[in-house]
Amino acid sequence: xxxxxxxxxxxxxxxxxxxxxxxxxxxxxxxxxxxxxxxxxxxxxxxxxxxxxxxxxxxxxxxxxxxxxxxxxxxxxxxxxxxxxxxxxxxxxxxxxxxxxxxxxxxxxxxxxxxxxxxxxxxxxxxxxxxxxxxxxxxxxxxxxxxxxxxxxxxxxxxxxxxxxxxxxxxxxxxxxxxxxxxxxxxxxxxxxxxxxxxxxxxxxxxxxxxxxxxxxxxxxxxxxxxxxxxxxxxxxxxxxxxxxxxxxxxxxxxxxxxxxxxxxxxxxxxxxxxxxxxxxxxxxxxxxxxxxxxxxxxxxxxxxxxxxxxxxxxxxxxxxxxxxxxxxxxxxxxxxxxxxxxxxxxxxxxxxxxxxxxxxxxxxxxxxxxxxxxxxxxxxxxxxxxxxxxxxxxxxxxxxxxxxxxxxxxxxxxxxxxxxxxxxxxxxxxxxxxxxxxxxxxxxxxxxxxxxxxxxxxxxxxxxxxxxxxxxxxxxxxxxx
Amino acid sequence: xxxxxxxxxxxxxxxxxxxxxxxxxxxxxxxxxxxxxxxxxxxxxxxxxxxxxxxxxxxxxxxxxxxxxxxxxxxxxxxxxxxxxxxxxxxxxxxxxxxxxxxxxxxxxxxxxxxxxxxxxxxxxxxxxxxxxxxxxxxxxxxxxxxxxxxxxxxxxxxxxxxxxxxxxxxxxxxxxxxxxxxxxxxxxxxxxxxxxxxxxxxxxxxxxxxxxxxxxxxxxxxxxxxxxxxxxxxxxxxxxxxxxxxxxxxxxxxxxxxxxxxxxxxxxxxxxxxxxxxxxxxxxxxxxxxxxxxxxxxxxxxxxxxxxxxxxxxxxxxxxxxxxxxxxxxxxxxxxxxxxxxxxxxxxxxxxxxxxxxxxxxxxxxxxxxxxxxxxxxxxxxxxxxxxxxxxxxxxxxxxxxxxxxxxxxxxxxxxxxxxxxxxxxxxxx
Numbered sequence: 001x002x003x004x005x006x007x008x009x010x011x012x013x014x015x016x017x018x019x020x021x022x023x024x025x026x027x028x029x030x031x032x033x034x035x036x037x038x039x040x041x042x043x044x045x046x047x048x049x050x051x052x053x054x055x056x057x058x059x060x061x062x063x064x065x066x067x068x069x070x071x072x073x074x075x076x077x078x079x080x081x082x083x084x085x086x087x088x089x090x091x092x093x094x095x096x097x098x099x100x101x102x103x104x105x106x107x108x109x110x111x112x113x114x115x116x117x118x119x120x121x122x123x124x125x126x127x128x129x130x131x132x133x134x135x136x137x138x139x140x141x142x143x144x145x146x147x148x149x150x151x152x153x154x155x156x157x158x159x160x161x162x163x164x165x166x167x168x169x170x171x172x173x174x175x176x177x178x179x180x181x182x183x184x185x186x187x188x189x190x191x192x193x194x195x196x197x198x199x200x201x202x203x204x205x206x207x208x209x210x211x212x213x214x215x216x217x218x219x220x221x222x223x224x225x226x227x228x229x230x231x232x233x234x235x236x237x238x239x240x241x242x243x244x245x246x247x248x249x250x251x252x253x254x255x256x257x258x259x260x261x262x263x264x265x266x267x268x269x270x271x272x273x274x275x276x277x278x279x280x281x282x283x284x285x286x287x288x289x290x291x292x293x294x295x296x297x298x299x300x301x302x303x304x305x306x307x308x309x310x311x312x313x314x315x316x317x318x319x320x321x322x323x324x325x326x327x328x329x330x331x332x333x334x335x336x337x338x339x340x341x342x343x344x345x346x347x348x349x350x351x352x353x354x355x356x357x358x359x360x361x362x363x364x365x366x367x368x369x370x371x372x373x374x375x376x377x378x379x380x381x382x383x384x385x386x387x388x389x390x391x392x393x394x395x396x397x398x399x400x401x402x403x404x405x406x407x408x409x410x411x412x413x414x415x416x417x418x419x420x421x422x423x424x425x426x427x428x429x430x431x432x433x434x435x436x437x438x439x440x441x442x443x444x445x446x447x448x449x450x451x452x453x454x455x456x457x458x459x460x461x462x463x464x465x466x467x468x469x470x471x472x473x474x475x476x477x478x479x480x481x482x
Numbered sequence: 483x484x485x486x487x488x489x490x491x492x493x494x495x496x497x498x499x500x501x502x503x504x505x506x507x508x509x510x511x512x513x514x515x516x517x518x519x520x521x522x523x524x525x526x527x528x529x530x531x532x533x534x535x536x537x538x539x540x541x542x543x544x545x546x547x548x549x550x551x552x553x554x555x556x557x558x559x560x561x562x563x564x565x566x567x568x569x570x571x572x573x574x575x576x577x578x579x580x581x582x583x584x585x586x587x588x589x590x591x592x593x594x595x596x597x598x599x600x601x602x603x604x605x606x607x608x609x610x611x612x613x614x615x616x617x618x619x620x621x622x623x624x625x626x627x628x629x630x631x632x633x634x635x636x637x638x639x640x641x642x643x644x645x646x647x648x649x650x651x652x653x654x655x656x657x658x659x660x661x662x663x664x665x666x667x668x669x670x671x672x673x674x675x676x677x678x679x680x681x682x683x684x685x686x687x688x689x690x691x692x693x694x695x696x697x698x699x700x701x702x703x704x705x706x707x708x709x710x711x712x713x714x715x716x717x718x719x720x721x722x723x724x725x726x727x728x729x730x731x732x733x734x735x736x737x738x739x740x741x742x743x744x745x746x747x748x749x750x751x752x753x754x755x756x757x758x759x760x761x762x763x764x765x766x767x768x769x770x771x772x773x774x775x776x777x778x779x780x781x782x783x784x785x786x787x788x789x790x791x792x793x794x795x796x797x798x799x800x801x802x803x804x805x806x807x808x809x810x811x812x813x814x815x816x817x818x819x820x821x822x823x824x825x826x827x828x829x830x831x832x833x834x835x836x837x838x839x840x841x842x843x844x845x846x847x848x849x850x851x852x853x854x855x856x857x858x859x860x861x862x863x864x865x866x867x868x869x870x871x872x873x874x875x876x877x878x879x880x881x882x883x884x885x886x887x888x889x890x891x892x893x894x895x896x897x898x899x900x901x902x903x904x905x906x907x908x909x910x911x912x913x
Contacts, residue, residue: 070523403832
């Protein structure tokens, strides 16, 4: 009897083990999503128990949520059980401390993408925290930042080294069950960046992260958390590239920004994930939740984005303006070509007194691209003297593309001033003709007009990003007119 | 007992079995679709729950009483509680070129034609209240305007809800066909004189043939407890020019949907509206301008005032269908928030699937300009008069373009009710 019961016990244990550790040495988790996968991801990252619990809570919520269908984009149903939720590049367990230790193959890939780390290091003092698939492999300028007390590290490192900060702020801007994809991200986020700027500190350099998707069939779920303490300033750059591939990939990131009293965060993105081929095959699904919380008085959060990539872009970088006199800004250029679809915009939630927000959105549709601006400006009853100005313009190139505008304006305070204007028109034949008559080539003429159209947004970008953005734009719109 | 149950229980059976079966089917379709809720995008800002929780009974015909615009010179068709009121109408003396048939009479004499005229719910995209109107409409007018008919006076349709001791339901149905090159103005006045919470579910469909010039003025002047759901469908033909004004001046819950299709080249439409959402009022306008043909133009201006704890909602959508080119479309939604408890929700939308076009929209929400008020005060204009002047001026810009002074006066009167200073001004009693 005793023997039998111990056998049963053993058996039970074995089952438990198998479910728990799905081949821990494997660098890619098997496709599918269940509680074990969440536990696997957590254990792979040596996370403390509270982090695992947090993930599991999110996973539980996610299971109960319906997939959202309200956006103006169309795509085949995503099979969440067919995706793999974790992959790590092959590297030594201890991780590289300098470039020499980084896998030369990784460096090669970066070179192809035009972002050689060595040069980046020299370029205008940019610190690069490169995320290759899911695990950070290289972080630079750490010492210089450390001298100022700035924390800039991978998210998993932050969970280990600065648990008090992560626990305090994680999920405080984008709650676990905020939306379907945020809940998914909360359960299975792979890695990302963590930034903390201490009180009264101006971050000595622009912080930059390059993300890249590499392995096949791997959803990538970054998590970024930026905290600007009282009186601090930080400018954060985010850029993405992805190599050509056939199968669609899901990318569901969450970005949380927190600005305390008198703090400023400037967050710039250049996004050029693989958009799929001309017939719309392949390409990344980019379903992102980005939100900034102007928690303190006189705080400011500014989003600037240039969206040229992805088969489907679905994101609304938002600002919650809680603090008195806080300011939210959103500058965006979104380009859709071939069969790309974008449903993007912003939300400005005014809660505090004298809060101000500005929205400048430029959409360019070419080929069969569909581009939608969807924005919400809400002036709560408590937001005395709130002010919003919104401008969204669309440029059409080609008679099969689409440009859509869905602005929601909700005003519950009669001291508020809210303005919204939008226009949609074709790229001007007159302007193109004039430029041609001056001997400027078709392509260059289009670039000139498009750059002029986007100027208001480009001028908000940091220098090196602005150059990259212009290049990207002309590359994306190659052959759109003529 | 809720709205649908009470309607199902209380509606008297239709004498003709074919028509009866048809109405039952429409009713079943409405029941299957279910009452719209704020979870639906189209009803995001408007909650029907309170209004639909009551039990409504079909309103009985009673003798007509006074209504506004009694002094207006026009060809009149009066409906009281959803039933035709012959005594107060000019049905017998309609001018040449105008033919009017009544739904109530058609249902008795020619049910097949009544069904043909009522076929709103047969359309796959029919809205809930279009279907419910089909099921519950007991009277209404089908008006044919002959080719080349030019009317000297407007056609005035009055739908009046008179006092009753229990919540009443009425669902008038109007269909207007404007012949080629005709020129007609139609005023649709919905007027309530009862303290009982009535429910009006009105549906009007109008289509214009080539070259027709058609103006439609819709005035919602319901009683303070009334729920009013109004649907207006406009179909603009070739080279036809259509103007629509919606003046939503009172009612507890007012929801007006204006769907306009430009189906042939050369068509143009101007959708204009003024709404006043005072205390305990909720006014929601949803307009849709669908450019289905090339060389069509549309313009739209809506001005809204929210005061007290009133709430104003505007949702304007412009659609340019694939393959249609040379389109011009503009839209403006301007709103005035006059009190701390008032709310405005506005959503101007563009959905564009073509490229050779020019489309623009704008929306503003603000309040009276302090500096202008201050300036007026320095010129000796008291603050309350200054506010009244500016508020009136805000809508007058749009209302002044209406060529029927009696309608302009209605708007002024309504504003004067909330602004005593304006009342004094209008009566010349401001010294």
